[in-house]
Amino acid sequence: MRVLLAESNKDVADLLRHKMQRHGYDVDLTETGAEILEMHTKYDLLLLDLDLSDIDGVEVCRAIRAVSEMPIIALTEQDAELVRVLCLMEGCDDCLTKPYGFRELLARIEAVMRRVRHRPTSVQRISRGPLSIDRGTREVRLNGELVTMTRREFNLLYVLASQPETVLSRERLMAEVWGQANPSHFSGRKGSRTIDTHVNAVRNKLGNNGWIVTVRGVGFRFGGH
Numbered sequence: 001m002r003v004l005l006a007e008s009n010k011d012v013a014d015l016l017r018h019k020m021q022r023h024g025y026d027v028d029l030t031e032t033g034a035e036i037l038e039m040h041t042k043y044d045l046l047l048l049d050l051d052l053s054d055i056d057g058v059e060v061c062r063a064i065r066a067v068s069e070m071p072i073i074a075l076t077e078q079d080a081e082l083v084r085v086l087c088l089m090e091g092c093d094d095c096l097t098k099p100y101g102f103r104e105l106l107a108r109i110e111a112v113m114r115r116v117r118h119r120p121t122s123v124q125r126i127s128r129g130p131l132s133i134d135r136g137t138r139e140v141r142l143n144g145e146l147v148t149m150t151r152r153e154f155n156l157l158y159v160l161a162s163q164p165e166t167v168l169s170r171e172r173l174m175a176e177v178w179g180q181a182n183p184s185h186f187s188g189r190k191g192s193r194t195i196d197t198h199v200n201a202v203r204n205k206l207g208n209n210g211w212i213v214t215v216r217g218v219g220f221r222f223g224g225h
Helices: 010-022 033-042 057-065 081-089 102-117 151-161 170-177 189-206
Strands: 002-006 026-030 045-049 072-076 094-097 125-128 131-134 139-142 145-147 212-215 219-222
Touching (some): 002 033, 010 026, 033 057, 072 081, 072 102, 125 151, 170 189
Parallel strands (some): 002 045
């Protein structure tokens, strides 16, 4: 497996690459966000130090998520819940606080890649009555008219519409839409507010609450209005 390791500390990067190579990983190093954005399509996994020399790591993650679903594990020296929550919400699959143990890193990598391998094959285009959702172009059209949505809004609508008979819990939506490995980070009011805000935004843009139905005490399902 090809891994792109973005680590600001060269000594740490060299040591980590050596250890990973001994475990069979093909590892390349970089220190800048610009190189990550140029190179990431060649790799199976990105280990992303959030403290890069040129671009904030969260911004790099956001940019990659706009065009790719490659697995990303964030590495940060800031042991703060807000930092972890932010990087997970922007699309990181997991987040490790430095210093971390090498065995834990390997376990996290294996867990993330296991989830990726078991992701269901995505339907490219979904049509439900007057609503059309195109995953390739990331366009939503209602009665033929383009509906502009943010990345998160589109992902939320797509996940619900691709499983129209399923009621999805807030925890599952956080895992599938926000791509985060540990939904407990979003438990309680914070997670509920995040989901509800995006659901309401999608409903408003589609002009009808019937497209996303609230199942009280459980979660949400696609209404297929």
